Amino acid sequence: MGCLLALFALISPRLVLALLYIFTDRLSVAFSSGWEGLIGFFLLPYTTLFYALVYRAGHGVDALGWIIVALGVLLDLSSTGYGSRVQSRRRPRAAAG
Numbered sequence: 001m002g003c004l005l006a007l008f009a010l011i012s013p014r015l016v017l018a019l020l021y022i023f024t025d026r027l028s029v030a031f032s033s034g035w036e037g038l039i040g041f042f043l044l045p046y047t048t049l050f051y052a053l054v055y056r057a058g059h060g061v062d063a064l065g066w067i068i069v070a071l072g073v074l075l076d077l078s079s080t081g082y083g084s085r086v087q088s089r090r091r092p093r094a095a096a097g
Contacts, residue, residue: 013045020052030055046079047072 009016020026021037030052031037040048050072054065061069 013049017041026052029057044076046075
């Protein structure tokens with residue numbers, strides 16, 4: 001089951017976050033209120049997913065966990081950058097006059 005979630009996370013981290021919310025208590029353990037998870041769902045899905053997976057109740061996140069969360073930030077930034085690059089290529093360029 002874990003390998004399937006990892007594969008789905010590469011395709012859609014929001015789908016995996018929704019599945020974690022429905023079938024486990026992992027998100028409620030990692031986040032003290034629902035706002036962090038909800039904001040992360042829309043703005044930084046990889047970071048939110050990785051943080052929820054590396055968080056341990058009572059201990060928090062250790063050094064290796066922060067490296068994994070940083071990887072999530074890089075994935076979020078790269079996917080945002082890629083999306084803006086694709087969007088700019090789709091816009092028709094004004095003809096030089």
